[in-house]
Amino acid sequence: MTDLLKGKVAIVTGAGSGMGRQISELFVSEGAKVMLADINPDGLKETADQIDPSGNSTSSVICNVAKEADIVNMVKETIDIYSKIDVLVNNAGIVDNIKTVENMTDDMWDRVLAINLTGPFKASREVIKYMKDQKDGGNIINMASVGGLFGSRGGAAYTATKHGIIGLTKNIAATYGIYHNIRANAIAPGNIATNIQKTINDPDELGMKAMSAVGGMTAPVGKPEQIARVALFLASDQSNFINGAVITADGGWTSM
């Protein structure tokens, strides 16, 4: 432990599983206070029990990032308890069974956009209200994907949202970086072993064909902690000249 985040307060969405859990754990071990947020109460409890049994370093809030009222409440609870927000990690996200445009239902399109893109926009809007007036500004980390950089690492909705969140990241960096000391960066993980894979239960034939054509089935498999370390770097002052960047962490998959 190097206390890289000593004194910092972070919100992590999707903290009940996978990368959100690992990011929360690493942030706590580096001295941060973390507001754990997730739609799934069981996952949230597991995370809290596992990473902070004493309860001194974390608080938990049920938050569906597709609901604005939940986002407002998540941010308000954080301010009420810790009086500031240094870091927001927009990590919660879902996949879309690699569905092509033709096979994408309106319902799935709307749900993926609401969770993967509109949620991070609204959470950013809510925290920026506070970060703007903080002496040390603020720091937003968005969980994109290699699906945000290329066309066949997910279905149509997933690909659109992950490209969108990279655009959102750059816009926040460009507008709030210089004028309000708020940084925004994105991480683009490749294939990481988490529970999200289990939700690909009806994969699209053409979508899978396109993904296989770029080595999707043999892509290196990463661990959530390997992504958590990237998030730690971005959350810490070690990266204080990095703003508006996208860091790919895919074991070299997209270098081929």
Ligand SMILES: NC(=O)c1ccc[n+]([C@@H]2O[C@H](COP(=O)([O-])OP(=O)(O)OC[C@H]3O[C@@H](n4cnc5c(N)ncnc54)[C@H](O)[C@@H]3O)[C@@H](O)[C@H]2O)c1
């Ligand atoms: N695993 C991968 O291969 C991979 C690759 C690139 C990007 N990502 C991105 O990483 C992020 C985290 O995914 P993961 O792989 O850790 O998956 P995961 O399924 O293990 O964890 C996702 C968490 O988000 C929560 N969540 C889902 N919908 C929510 C909502 N509406 N509101 C609040 N919380 C919600 C889930 O309950 C879960 O705890 C996602 O944005 C995903 O798109 C994952």
